[in-house]
Amino acid sequence: MATITVERTIGTTKKAVLAGLGAYNDEHFGKQKVRSIAVSLKDRRKIVGGIVGHLWATVLFIQYFWIDQKQRGKGFGTKLIAAIEDEARRHGAIQAYVDTMSFQAPGFYRSCGYEEFGTLKGYPGGVTRHSFTKSL
Template sequence: MPAITTERTIGKTKRAVLGGLIRYNGEKLGKQKYRRFAISLRDNDAIVGGIVGEVWMTVLFIQLFWIEERFRGKGHGTALMEKIEEEARRFGAVRSYLDTMSIQAPGFYRGCGYEEFGTLDGYPGGVTRHWFTKAL
């Protein structure tokens, strides 16, 4: 009989789950395009900001986005967003989505043309998680 276990290291289980999902999705959806990439903001050689994302099939998911505080409010964030969207379009993306916390940048994403499609309350301190999307 199968047993359920809790693991402190996730590598082996993550590889097995991901492999299973990839095989299943391949059976149902056929060959899929997938690409991960990052866009960085640099001050000399130092990375002072950047975005990490992935395009799966035709949708960009912006996973991580950060800019060092002294470089915020100077148009760098908008430029980074435009660059990752441009790169995603080159790979065939027609839509983008991301999530952010109420203490982070929901207003910034609205200003970049993103529309909110969901929220989740329940985080400490009254923080809310927001999901946004945009047609590319």
């Protein structure tokens, strides 16, 4: 008989869930390669910004994007976005997806051509999560 258990560590469960979900998705979507992509901004070999994402099928998912406060306002954000989009296009991406909090960068993504398609309210302090997409 099946039972439900709350786990104290997620490693084993996460591995099983990812394997099961991957097999299910492959049955319905075909085997898709996942490619990790990272673009960094360096100052004298030190990383002072960057974007980390992955490409699954034909969609770039931007997971993390950060620029050190001292480097902001100098156009590096726009150049980093362009670089990861270009790299994703080289590998067949036709769409990009990102989400950001209201105190982070929704205006920035709009200025880079991303279109908002949803919001999620309910975070502390009245913060809202914004979801964006862009055709590549």
